[in-house]
Structure formats: structure tokens, C-alpha cells
Amino acid sequence: MSYRHLLAFFSLLAPALAQDGGQLYTLTCSACHGADGKGAANGTFPPLALSPYLAGEPDRAIKIVLHGLNGPVNVLGKTYNLEMPPQGAAMQDENIAAVLTYVRSAWGNTAGPVTADQVKKIRAATSSRSEHWTAPELLKLHPIQEIKPLTNLLSFTYTGNWTAAPDFAKLKPAAAEEEPTGRIALPKIKAPKGKDVSPPASGNLGMVWEGTLTLPTTGDYEFLFGADDGGSILLDGKLITQITGAGPLKGREKQVIIPASAGPHKFRAEYYDLLGLKALQIAWRQKSQKEWNFLTEETKSAAKVWPPIILKPTERPIIYRNFIEKTSPRAIGVGFPGEVNLAYSVDNLAPELIWTGAFIDAGHHWTDRGIGNEPPAGLKVVKLTTAPALDKAAKFRGYKLDPAGNPSFSVQFGELSLLDGYTTSTSSLIRSLKVSGKSSGSTVLTLVDGVAVTATGPDTFDVGGLVTLTAKSTKILDGKLVLPLVPGTTTEIRYLWK
Ligand code: HEC
Structure with missing residues (x-):
């Protein structure tokens, strides 16, 4: 048969x-x-x-x-x-x-x-x-109807200036929208192809989504949550998982298993960014299944192609606060007119990377909403330090821009205050370090560490063969170039590209 x-x-x-x-x-x-x-x-x-x-x-x-x-x-x-x-x-x-x-x-x-x-x-x-x-x-x-990840989905957008996770209950949304696609999506920054654009307006973004998640059977469900910088997801008003603080999406994802019944559930997701980088991933699956059902536009397999958007400072410096490769998670990029660039590490209180030429290709973060780090787009990149430049107890106190847009970073260490300002002239970065307050004992600031530094003249040093550094009162200690911090002094440090 x-x-x-x-x-x-x-x-x-x-x-x-x-x-x-x-x-x-x-x-x-x-x-x-x-x-x-x-x-x-x-x-x-x-x-x-x-x-x-x-x-x-x-x-x-x-x-x-x-x-x-x-x-x-x-x-x-x-x-x-x-x-x-x-x-x-x-x-x-x-x-x-x-x-x-x-x-x-x-x-x-x-x-x-x-x-x-x-x-x-x-x-x-x-x-x-x-x-x-x-x-x-x-x-x-009989066309196939796309199965919506979430039904009755609403999004609420909040803007503000936050240094920690905002309390959404206390905020008024700037916008509320229906999301007929049923998918959670962060706002896309649309940049005209091939054109230089300004960075998005300063300030932070917060978003909340509310919708219905329909689960097929009663059993254990696994949820995946990734956010840059943080947020939480709630099912039927109960917190399932959350991500706090600031940092990249990668490596900070949460995965939790909870029991849930078949049928519709109230779903809520909260999201905030603190450092200007925006990325969000939410997915679920039945415990025994392999495939994730993504509720967000962003999935693990998202294609990583994006049009380049080279940030080009013209009259004023540009501040860029997304992740920059080769520096710590919290870095502030500054692109000066005249092709001199800096990435100041907030974690290490130091100008960790300096380079010339093009500043940053923001296309990745602005169109793909930021998975991974972006390398400097320019040339002659020098990594000046690799570790905290000051004692671990020293704290970052924020930064200010002068009327021309040049930044000064504030640092506090006990009773000692440091104002670390930056301007430029042809092929050089000029750093001004103003020390005030009181010093308990001798405090030194690391200027160069992790790259070859040699004295080539009085107060003059070669750094990695790429940059000539000039500064008074500095000395080489254990292969590092350091500057003792004396209250009441201002030291000028010049980094001149060869
Ligand atoms: C002899 C093998 C065979 C048997 C028995 C069979 N199918 Fe299929 N089925 C197929 C193949 C092969 C295709 C894909 C045909 C193609 O490539 O065009 C298919 C396609 C389908 C599809 C559409 C594609 C998909 O994966 O959803 C459905 C629905 C389906 N089958 C249902 C059934 C049901 C229900 C039965 C039992 C009543 C059944 N089939 C019995 C071989 C079989």
C-alpha cells in the first residue's frame, strides 16, 4: 500500500x-x-x-x-x-x-x-x-492578519532633566498616543541622509506604554527586558522586573520567569534615559519555547545597518552623550570646531580620549537607537588614561558650558574643588585646571597613564608619539604623568597633535 x-x-x-x-x-x-x-x-x-x-x-x-x-x-x-x-x-x-x-x-x-x-x-x-x-x-x-504583540496600546511621552529614574506617577506626560501597530517603539530621530545634523535637544526622555498582553496558556512565562538606561515592566499592576541606574542595554538585561494564566493581562512598561542614549528591548516566551516574542521594535536580531550621520561642529562645540568606544560607559563627547575632539569620562573624571578630524558618526545611535558603542570617527586617537584620574572618593558634579559653548567639568574631592575646562586652538586642545578649597595631604591628578610618555624638554612630554603635552609642575611617577593639585592655582595643559 x-x-x-x-x-x-x-x-x-x-x-x-x-x-x-x-x-x-x-x-x-x-x-x-x-x-x-x-x-x-x-x-x-x-x-x-x-x-x-x-x-x-x-x-x-x-x-x-x-x-x-x-x-x-x-x-x-x-x-x-x-x-x-x-x-x-x-x-x-x-x-x-x-x-x-x-x-x-x-x-x-x-x-x-x-x-x-x-x-x-x-x-x-x-x-x-x-x-x-x-x-x-x-x-x-484570506490575507494573513498580522498578530499584534500588544492590543489597545497607548504610549505616554515625558521629557525632563533627570539624574535618576523619574517617578512617572508624579509627572505629566508631554504627549499621549495610540499605537495601532501594537509594538513598543522609542521615537526615531529622522536625519536626512548624508547631511550633518545637530544633536537632539538636550534633556532626557521618559516613556510609558500601557496595553493588553494576551497569553496562550496557563503556565510559566519568561520575560526579557533590556533598557538603556532603565525602566520596569509590570503585569496586572505587579512589578515583574526592573533596571535601575544608567548604562548600556547590553550586559544589563534582565530575564525572569513568572507564572501567568491564559488570556488577557494588563501590561505596562516604563522607560527612561539619563545619558541621551535610547534603547529598549522587551520580549516574552513560554518557558519551554525557544523563540522570543518581541513586544518592542528592537530585537536581538535587528539589522545593524544605519546611514552615517557625521556630527560636524561649525561655530560651537557639539556635546554628544551616547556611548563612545574605548571609554567608560558614562562619557561626554565634545567636538570642537577646528577638528579637535574629546571624550571626558564621568566615571574616571578624565579626558580619556582625544582625537582630531571628524568627531562622531551618530547614525548608529540615532537611527538604530543605540546598541553598542560608537568609535571616534576621526584620526590620531589617543587614550590618555585608563583608570580613575583622582582618588575614588572624588565625585563628578556636572558640567557647564561657557557662552561660546566650551565645557568645564566640576569635580569635588573632600574640601577640594576642581574646575576642568577645555578650549582649542589650531591642532591643539587647551585644558585649564583650576583648583580651589582645601587639600588634605597631597593629592595628585593623573594626566597620562597606559600610553608611553617621555619628557622631551622642560615641561614638555611626548605622548604615544602622537601628541606633545606641555604643562608646568607635572612629573612622571611610575610611568604615569601626574599633576599635584594645589589649592589656589590654575594650571594650563596643552595637547598639540604632531
Ligand atoms: C502527507 C503529508 C501531510 C499531511 C498528512 C498533512 N499535511 Fe499539511 N502540509 C504538508 C505540506 C508538505 C505542506 C506545505 C505545502 C507546500 O509547500 O505548498 C502543508 C501545509 C499545511 C498548512 C499550511 C502551512 C502551515 O505550515 O501552516 C496547513 C495549515 C496544514 N498543512 C494543515 C494540515 C492539517 C490540519 C493536516 C491534517 C488534517 C495536514 N496538514 C496533513 C504536508 C502534509
Whole structure:
């Protein structure tokens, strides 16, 4: 007996043998679609688990079972070009209804039951059909409805100047919007291709989303949450997980498992950025499943292509507060007119990177919303230090811009205050270090550490063969160039590119 005959034979027996849709599935479909609905022969056959061909109105699926399917069909991103034999002659309306009711609710599928009457009507309407269906034919008649990640989704946007996570309950949203896509998305900064643009207005972004998350079955669910800088996710008003503080998305993700019941749940996500970088990822899956269902636009597999947006300071310096490669997470980039650039590390209280030429390609962070770090776009990059420049107890107190836009960074160490200001002239960065207050004992600031530094004249040093550094009162200690901090003094340090 051929395979097809055997199949028909089983199908004829089925009414007598099968008690329910599950048994009918085992008898009539599982040989090809697999006991687990994932496609037999290691996925050679297409899956029925989470297949959009089974979702929505049942007409499409009824037609496939009645007359079979032939030719290329794309299921969950993979194209099959096989043949499914018609089952209509061998299966009664009740059995087709029962098996489709079963597969439409098994393995995470969430479509409703199918009645024998529905099958009967379609059988009658297509009785003259003798050939298989093709996927394009079916999709034209019964388009696949995109399954929305969240329904009734609303977004609330907040703006402010925060140094810690904002308390959204105390804030008024600047905007509230319906999100018909059902997907959580951070606002995109649209930059005209190939044009130099100014950085986004200063200040921080906060967002809250509220919607309905419908879960297929009762059981354990895993949630994935990644945010730059932080936020929280709540299910039915209960906190599931949160990310606090500031830092990149990568490496700070949270993964939690919670039990949840089948059906709709209130879902809320809160997000804030503190350092100007914006990235957010939220996904869920049933504990046993491999694939994540992303609620955010950003997914792990997101394509990393973005148009370059080279920031070009013209009249005033540009401040860039996204992550910069080779420096600590909290770095403030400053691009000066005249192609002199600086990345000041807030974590290490030091001008860690200096370079000439182009400043930064912001395209990555502004269009892809910032996964990873951006390297300086220019040349002759010098990493001046690799560790904290001052005692660990010293604290960053913020920065100010003078009327021309030149920055000064404030640092406090006990009773000692440091104002660390930067301006430029041709091919050089000029740093002015003003020390005030009181010093307890001798305090030294590291100027160069981790790159070769040699004295080439009085108060003159070669740094890494790229830069000549001039400064009074400095000395080389254990291979580092250091400056003792004396209250009441201002020291000028020049970094001149060779
Ligand atoms: C002899 C193997 C075989 C049997 C038995 C079989 N199918 Fe299929 N089925 C296929 C193949 C092969 C395709 C893809 C056809 C193509 O490439 O055009 C398919 C496609 C489908 C599709 C659309 C694509 C997808 O993955 O969602 C559905 C729905 C489907 N089958 C349901 C069923 C149901 C329900 C049964 C049982 C009543 C069944 N099939 C029995 C082989 C089979």
C-alpha cells in the first residue's frame, strides 16, 4: 500500500477510532507536521505551531485540508515548496472541524474553534475544485492578519532633566498616543541622509506604554527586558522586573520567569534615559519555547545597518552623550570646531580620549537607537588614561558650558574643588585646571597613564608619539604623568597633535 493509500485508509478508520481532535491529528496530520506541530523530519515539513495559516478566520485552513496545498509557501520566515495531499475526500466535515479546532489551539496557537457547519459551507462552495491550492491564491482570498504583540496600546511621552529614574506617577506626560501597530517603539530621530545634523535637544526622555498582553496558556512565562538606561515592566499592576541606574542595554538585561494564566493581562512598561542614549528591548516566551516574542521594535536580531550621520561642529562645540568606544560607559563627547575632539569620562573624571578630524558618526545611535558603542570617527586617537584620574572618593558634579559653548567639568574631592575646562586652538586642545578649597595631604591628578610618555624638554612630554603635552609642575611617577593639585592655582595643559 502506498503512503497516500495508507493515509486515506487511516482517515476512513478515523471516525470510528478518534475520540477528539488530538487523536485525529495523530492519525491524519502528525506524520507530516510532527507530534509537536513543529514540522516532521526535523522541520522538512512546515510547522503548524504558531503558523499564521491557522490563525484568524478558519476558511484558509479548511481549504488547505479539503484540497491540499502545492508550491512555494512561506511559514514563519521559511519557504517550503512541497505538496500536501488533499484530505477532503477521506475526512468528514465533523473530523476536519475537530482536527482544526485542535491544531488552532495547540502549541501556543490561539485561534477559536471550527464547526462542522463552517467546513460544510466551504466544501459546498469549492465542490468544483479539483486541484490543490497555492499559497498566493489563498492569501489573496484570506490575507494573513498580522498578530499584534500588544492590543489597545497607548504610549505616554515625558521629557525632563533627570539624574535618576523619574517617578512617572508624579509627572505629566508631554504627549499621549495610540499605537495601532501594537509594538513598543522609542521615537526615531529622522536625519536626512548624508547631511550633518545637530544633536537632539538636550534633556532626557521618559516613556510609558500601557496595553493588553494576551497569553496562550496557563503556565510559566519568561520575560526579557533590556533598557538603556532603565525602566520596569509590570503585569496586572505587579512589578515583574526592573533596571535601575544608567548604562548600556547590553550586559544589563534582565530575564525572569513568572507564572501567568491564559488570556488577557494588563501590561505596562516604563522607560527612561539619563545619558541621551535610547534603547529598549522587551520580549516574552513560554518557558519551554525557544523563540522570543518581541513586544518592542528592537530585537536581538535587528539589522545593524544605519546611514552615517557625521556630527560636524561649525561655530560651537557639539556635546554628544551616547556611548563612545574605548571609554567608560558614562562619557561626554565634545567636538570642537577646528577638528579637535574629546571624550571626558564621568566615571574616571578624565579626558580619556582625544582625537582630531571628524568627531562622531551618530547614525548608529540615532537611527538604530543605540546598541553598542560608537568609535571616534576621526584620526590620531589617543587614550590618555585608563583608570580613575583622582582618588575614588572624588565625585563628578556636572558640567557647564561657557557662552561660546566650551565645557568645564566640576569635580569635588573632600574640601577640594576642581574646575576642568577645555578650549582649542589650531591642532591643539587647551585644558585649564583650576583648583580651589582645601587639600588634605597631597593629592595628585593623573594626566597620562597606559600610553608611553617621555619628557622631551622642560615641561614638555611626548605622548604615544602622537601628541606633545606641555604643562608646568607635572612629573612622571611610575610611568604615569601626574599633576599635584594645589589649592589656589590654575594650571594650563596643552595637547598639540604632531
Ligand atoms: C502527507 C503529508 C501531510 C499531511 C498528512 C498533512 N499535511 Fe499539511 N502540509 C504538508 C505540506 C508538505 C505542506 C506545505 C505545502 C507546500 O509547500 O505548498 C502543508 C501545509 C499545511 C498548512 C499550511 C502551512 C502551515 O505550515 O501552516 C496547513 C495549515 C496544514 N498543512 C494543515 C494540515 C492539517 C490540519 C493536516 C491534517 C488534517 C495536514 N496538514 C496533513 C504536508 C502534509
